[in-house]
Amino acid sequence: MKSTHHKSYSVGLAFGKFYPLHSGHIFMIEKAASQVDELHVILGCEAERDLKLFQESNLPKQPMVKDRFLWLQETFKNRPNIQIHVLDEAGIAYYPNGWKDWSDRVKSILKQKNVTPTVIFTSEPQDAERHALYYGCPVKLVDEDRSFMNISATKIRMNPYDNWGFIAKAARPFFVKRICIIGNKESGNLAQQFANFYNTEYISNGYINYIQRELNHKEHVLQEDDYINIALLHAQRLEESAYRANRYIFTDLDFVTLQSYFKTVFGHKNPLIDGLISHLSFDLTIDLTVDKKMSSRSAYFDTILEQVKSHLS
């Protein structure tokens, strides 16, 4: 039977700092999106408050507005009824003291985009009344006791690596630690071993092996272009693996080492490799060729394990 009921077009609003974006936020947004024709997600930012959140956290570096925006964009890139907007909250009294000014500012950016909300989503029951008052539309609560995704951004900021599974996939590369263990012939392939038991990604040094093999047999057979290709390929592998990694990525080639090979062969530095040194910096590089020779393979293993462990706290 054909329905005669006409359903009006619904426009939802959801808010957050997403500092950082986690699966509880994503659930809230997806659950909201499933109930409306279009959902607008407002990313609230305020420079001083955001810096303070970072200073009081155990995050390894500060997520900037652009990072938080890109995490949302990437997560919802194939969700056409979800749109992300950035709201600068500068000059407005902090939550919950500036509610009217804050909602006026939200409404003014929505007006510029011709968006009129018909329903507000939040998981904060204490906010429902004021949202309803200032936006003049109903408020729907999503998983207010957080029983489905028992996580908060505060918990992640305090303990990002113990809460890794909740961090949005799109945000993980920001937090991944890159660890390079160089020159471990006598000690086994430690980078591979560590990747194994940390249940994470190992990026092999196949290209640096190639360089060494070629240079040992036929000196200077590789051209500058070959090094650039090696560097770019290694960078690409590191970047791709960051989405799959479980907290760490292990490898046995970093760009400082590649640059030093380059300099030995060509007598000058390569600017592209310099760019990669700063763009893909390493959290820990252990060079066993310069470290004092240890007595046994197990001594290498134990010493390096201590260093790696200290990098997740």
Ligand SMILES: NC(=O)c1ccc[n+]([C@@H]2O[C@H](COP(=O)([O-])OP(=O)(O)OC[C@H]3O[C@@H](n4cnc5c(N)ncnc54)[C@H](O)[C@@H]3O)[C@@H](O)[C@H]2O)c1
């Ligand atoms: N100045 C003011 O008076 C005022 C008033 C209201 C709101 N605001 C602004 O609005 C924004 C509100 O952000 P927030 O602090 O709520 O952001 P948040 O990033 O902590 O959370 C975003 C949303 O996700 C929900 N959520 C979090 N964890 C969840 C989980 N595990 N399961 C389901 N849902 C979950 C939250 O309840 C919230 O609705 C801030 O920018 C704030 O400044 C300001």
